[in-house]
Amino acid sequence: MKNFFIAFFSLMFLLMACKKQENTENSKSTDSAVISTDSSAVKKWPASPVPNTLLTEAYVKNLATSIYSWGWPMANIHNRLELFRTLPGAVYGGGVLPLAPPNHLCMLYDYVEPEERAVACPNQDVVYGLCALDLIKSPVVVQVPDFGDRFWVYQVCDQRTDGFASFGKMYGTKPGFYLLAHKDWNGKVPDGITAVYKSSTNLGIVIPRVFQTDDPVDKKAIQPLINQIGFYPLADFDGKMKVTDWTKTKSTPPDPNGDKGETKWVKPEIFFDQLADILKEVPPMPGEEAFYAQAHALLNELAKNPKLKEIAKNAAIDADKNLVTPLFQFQNVGYPIKYNWTTQRNGAQFGYDYLTRLACGKSNIFVNKPNETRYFYQDRDEGGTRLNGANKYTVTFPSGQLPPVKGFWSLTLYNAEHFFAPNDLKRYSLGTKNKNLKKNADGSLTIYVQNARPSEDKISNWLPAPKEIFSLYVRCYWPEEAVLNDSWNPPAVVKVK
DSSP states (O other), rough: HHHHHHHHHHHHHHHHHHHHHHHHHHHHHHHSSSSOOOOOGGGOOOOOOOTTTOOHHHHHHHHHOOOOOOHHHHHHHHHHHHTTTOSSEEEEETTTTTEEEEEEEOOSSSSTTTTOOOOSSSSSSSSEEEEEEETTTTOOOEOOOOOOSOOOEEEEEEETTOOOOOOGGGGOOEEEEEEEEEETTOOOOOOOEEEEEEEESSSEEEEEEEOSSHHHHHHTTTTTHHHHOOOEEGGGOOOSSOOOGGGGGBBBBOOOOEEEEEOOOGGGGHHHHHHHHHHSSSOOOOHHHHHHHHHHHHHHHHOOOOOHHHHHHHHHHHHHHIIGGGGGGGSSEEEEEGGGGGSSOOOOOOOOHHHHHHHHHHHSSSSTTTTTEEEEEOOOOOTTTBBBBBBBBEEEEEETTTTTEEEEEEEEEEEESSSSSOTTOOOOOOEETTTTTTOOSSSSSSHHHHHHHHOGGGGGGEEOOOSOEEEEEEEEEEEEEHHHHHOOOOEEEEEOO
């Protein structure tokens, strides 16, 4: 897998370098000459592959593997949108998941429940919402209430899972109305709209996050705020803040045969049947034109040759198993830092970093931009052994070394499938939201990560673990510079002897 990515990325960087050199040469030539409008002077990309060129099986397999790994995150969003199109209105899927038709919002009114399986690595520090975007269908109005001193952020990402708008406490976003639109939209912006943000892709996802503590008083206080969060088509805009009582949202019954892991949003068996639509929905970034030409040429040949199509399908199935699935493990995501933690610092702004986009998409999709949230992932203890509930662990933040944030921080535990591990305390994370954490005499903070119930004096700092393997995850919302530049790292996960 490593060799594949090295070869793949080397090709892409070479193509982008050639494009950059071409642009530089063109720029230099215009410094000393009048720009010609003659069409013959316009620089064009080299020709695409000639139709009916003979394609060997090995070539089809390798190209199909490259395209599948590149397109997996975009197919993920595409297929979520296809599900949302079938919905008649806002609903809690299975009683736990906020769902709505494209360009409409559904908000939870409390923490997400452990049964949720649509998005891996949820957290119980915020109240979530979700709005799927189809910006070809309509621009979408964004309502921002006055959150006061409460931390909040709206993640707005395109089909590549890159952010294209900035809403949140860290941006000083003012209450009011905003607009999300496709890059080609040139309609009239109504009075009352503060700003317009445009996406280069047709589809996208918005996920509001509003901080909430475990205090019942705070859970009550947050309700008027989340009821004013809104996303809806431009045609519904009247300049007035719409209010929705999310506690009255209808629910569908739980799936009795629900998955243990995340819903399988990308199906390799049909990926190449969907690819043409995805290429239309996601235009190439500068430097990707050659790659798109190869993808289109392959699709043309697959449409004429059933044998080659079968080879491409099998290549996708194999890539899903041997290339994509290993990226689910946090130890393969991003880059390593101290004590066997890994992290990434280009979430939601992946650009040409196809590997990290794919790894995040598989292991914990819908990560925020780093200035909004910095993430740290852990599968192993200080000695490099896989975390397992058969053992006891401690995570100790030295005095003055809690995560340096302007928002909040948390340490969350996930089971082998990157979801909450049910426990009697219904506790899945510890951090800023917990007001009863006990510090040690020297000012340090120790969190006890174990399956067995600890002594009573340690209960407030206990993060219950399952009996099987599990992972840990540190979130730093609105991080300080020390977090952003890797000066601060989470402490070691120490196995208790």
